Amino acid sequence: MLPENLKEHAAAAALDAFDPTAITAGAFHHGELALEVDASRIAAVCAFLKSAQGFTRLSTVTAVDRYPAEVRFEVVYHLHSVDRNLRLRLKCRLSGDRPEIDSVTHVWRAAEWYEREAFDLFGIRFRNHPDLRRIMLPEDWEGHPLRKDYAITGTRL
Amino acid sequence: MVLNMGPQHPSTHGVLRLELELDGETIVACRPDIGYLHTGIEKEFEVKTYQQAVTLTDRIDYLAPLSNNLCYCLAVERLLELQAPPMAEWTRVMLTELTRINSHLVWLGTHAIDIGAMSVFLYCFREREEILRIFEMYSGQRMMTSYFRVGGLALEPPRGWRERVGRFIDAFPGRVDEYEDLLTNNRIWIERTRGVGKLPLEDMLDLGVTGPMLRAAGLAWDTRKTQPYSGYEQFDFEVPVRTEGDVYARYLVRIEEMRQSARIVRQAIDGMPGGRWTADAPHVVLPDREKMKTQMEALIYHFKIVTEGFKVPAGEVYQVIESPRGELGYYVVSDGGTRPFRVHVRGPSFGNLQAVPTMIRGTLIADVIAAMGSMDFVLGDTDR
Numbered sequence: 001m002l003p004e005n006l007k008e009h010a011a012a013a014a015l016d017a018f019d020p021t022a023i024t025a026g027a028f029h030h031g032e033l034a035l036e037v038d039a040s041r042i043a044a045v046c047a048f049l050k051s052a053q054g055f056t057r058l059s060t061v062t063a064v065d066r067y068p069a070e071v072r073f074e075v076v077y078h079l080h081s082v083d084r085n086l087r088l089r090l091k092c093r094l095s096g097d098r099p100e101i102d103s104v105t106h107v108w109r110a111a112e113w114y115e116r117e118a119f120d121l122f123g124i125r126f127r128n129h130p131d132l133r134r135i136m137l138p139e140d141w142e143g144h145p146l147r148k149d150y151a152i153t154g155t156r157l
Numbered sequence: 158m159v160l161n162m163g164p165q166h167p168s169t170h171g172v173l174r175l176e177l178e179l180d181g182e183t184i185v186a187c188r189p190d191i192g193y194l195h196t197g198i199e200k201e202f203e204v205k206t207y208q209q210a211v212t213l214t215d216r217i218d219y220l221a222p223l224s225n226n227l228c229y230c231l232a233v234e235r236l237l238e239l240q241a242p243p244m245a246e247w248t249r250v251m252l253t254e255l256t257r258i259n260s261h262l263v264w265l266g267t268h269a270i271d272i273g274a275m276s277v278f279l280y281c282f283r284e285r286e287e288i289l290r291i292f293e294m295y296s297g298q299r300m301m302t303s304y305f306r307v308g309g310l311a312l313e314p315p316r317g318w319r320e321r322v323g324r325f326i327d328a329f330p331g332r333v334d335e336y337e338d339l340l341t342n343n344r345i346w347i348e349r350t351r352g353v354g355k356l357p358l359e360d361m362l363d364l365g366v367t368g369p370m371l372r373a374a375g376l377a378w379d380t381r382k383t384q385p386y387s388g389y390e391q392f393d394f395e396v397p398v399r400t401e402g403d404v405y406a407r408y409l410v411r412i413e414e415m416r417q418s419a420r421i422v423r424q425a426i427d428g429m430p431g432g433r434w435t436a437d438a439p440h441v442v443l444p445d446r447e448k449m450k451t452q453m454e455a456l457i458y459h460f461k462i463v464t465e466g467f468k469v470p471a472g473e474v475y476q477v478i479e480s481p482r483g484e485l486g487y488y489v490v491s492d493g494g495t496r497p498f499r500v501h502v503r504g505p506s507f508g509n510l511q512a513v514p515t516m517i518r519g520t521l522i523a524d525v526i527a528a529m530g531s532m533d534f535v536l537g538d539t540d541r
Contacts, residue, residue: 030235030474056362059477060503064490078475078486078503082362082376085383089475110365113511121199136195136540145200146499152204 171536206466309435354528365508368483
C-alpha cells in the first residue's frame with residue numbers, strides 16, 4: 001500500500017497504479033523518496049520504472065544488514081532519471097536464512113557488478129544473474145565481511 | 158590467445174587485471190578483474206565516529222580526496238539537518254574545484270604518457286605540485302587532506318590564501334593553453350584518439366558510466382547544475398559538451414572543464430563571504446581552544462565529542478556530487494548512534510570500469526590503452 005502522503009509523487013503513484021500490491025511502505029525524508037517493494041516483484045517493478053517512468057540509470061545497488069533483527073537484510077536500489085532529474089530509492093527486505101532476490105541485470109546492465117558486490121560482501125544471492133561470483137575478495141574467502149556478525153578484529157580459530 | 162594485462166601494467170594506473178581474449182591484435186572478449194585494492198573501507202566506517210570517518214573518505218579516491226570529504230560531510234550534515242556557514246561552503250567549492258583541476262592534470266599527464274607524449278606529463282605535474290602545496294597550506298597535508306569536517310572546515314583558512322590561490326588561478330588558463338599547444342592539433346595525438354573508444358550514449362547510461370564520458374557523448378548532465386549542492390547555484394560556469402563520444406572528445410571536455418573550474422575558483426576568491434568556518438552547533442563542532450579552557454560548557458562538549466562522538470538522528474541519505482570522474486554518491490544510514498550504521502560509496506570509477514568490455518570489444522589492442530586512459534578511473538575508488 002502506498003502511504004497517503006506519497007500519492008503526490010508521480011513516480012510512486014504510477015508504480016502503485018501499475019501494481020497496487022508491490023509497494024509495502026514508503027517515506028519521503030531529507031528530500032528523498034524511498035519506497036519499500038515486495039522482494040518477489042523487484043524485477044517487474046524495475047522493468048516498469050525503466051521503460052514507463054524514464055529511470056534510465058541505476059546509480060547503485062547495495063545492502064544493509066539489520067542483524068540481529070529479522071527480517072535481516074535490506075537490498076537498496078538507487079534509481080535515477082536524467083530527463084526528469086529525479087532520484088528514487090527502492091528497498092526490499094530479505095530474511096537472513098538463504099537471502100535471495102531476482103537480479104535486475106536484464107533491466108540495467110549496470111546492476112551486474114553491483115549485485116556481485118552485494119553477493120560478495122553480504123552473501124545475498126541474485127537469481128538469474130549471468131555471472132554471480134565474488135568481485136572484491138578472493139574466490140576462496142570465507143564469510144561475507146559487511147555482515148554485522150562478521151568481526152572486524154580478532155583471529156579466526 | 159589470452160593475454161593478461163595487469164595487474165602491474167603501467168597503463169592501468171593501479172592494480173587492475175584485464176583478461177583479454179585476442180584474435181591477432183583484435184580484442185574478442187575482455188574480462189576485468191578488480192578487487193586488488195579492496196581494503197574494506199565500508200566496513201571500517203562502521204567502527205569510526207562520524208567525524209573520524211572523514212579520514213577514510215580521503216583514501217577512497219586518492220586523486221580527489223576533497224570531493225570525497227565533501228560528499229560524505231554533506232550526507233551527514235543532511236542527516237543532522239545542519240548547514241555549513243557560507244564561508245565554509247565557498248571554501249569547499251573553491252577547494253573541490255582545485256581538486257578537479259588536480260585530478261584532471263594527473264589524468265592528462267598519465268594519459269598522454271600512455272599514448273607516447275612524454276612532455277605533457279612534466280607540464281601537468283608542474284601545476285599539480287602548486288595545487289598540492291595549496292592543499293598543504295590549508296590542511297597540513299598534500300593528499301590525505303581531511304580538511305572538510307561535518308559542520309564546516311577543520312581549520313581556519315590560512316593567512317595569505319587569497320594571494321596564493323589567486324596567483325595560481327590567474328596563471329592557470331595560460332598553462333592550459335600550453336597543454337593544448339602540445340596536443341590539441343598534434344597529428345599523432347589526433348590519430349591515436351579520434352574515433353577511438355566510442356560507445357553509444359544509451360549503452361553508457363545502461364552500464365552505469367557517468368561524468369565527462371557522458372558529456373563527451375552529448376549528454377549535458379552535471380550534478381553541479383541539476384542538483385546543486387554546497388552553493389554551486391551561486392556560481393557562473395558552463396558545462397562543456399561534445400557529441401563525438403570518442404577519446405579525443407573526452408580530452409576536449411576535460412580541458413574545458415579545467416578552464417571552467419578556474420573560473421569558479423576565481424569567483425570564489427572574489428566573493429568569499431566572511432564569518433565563521435564552522436557551523437554554530439556546539440554538540441557537533443569542537444569548541445575553540447580558548448573557549449575550552451575558560452568555559453565549563455565548552456569543556457563538556459569537547460569531552461563528549463572526543464570520547465564518544467555526536468549522535469546523528471536515525472535515517473538515511475543518498476548524497477550525490479559531481480566528482481572529477483563522475484557521479485560520486487554516499488549512502489549513509491544512521492541508527493541514531495554516534496557511528497554510521499552503514500556507509501556505501503558509489504564510486505564513479507566502479508561504474509565506468511564496468512563499460513570496459515563493451516567498449517573495447519572488436520578494437521585493436523593498442524587502442525585499449527587510449528580507451529582505458531580516457532576513462533580516468535582510480536582503482537582505490539573502484540575497490541574501496
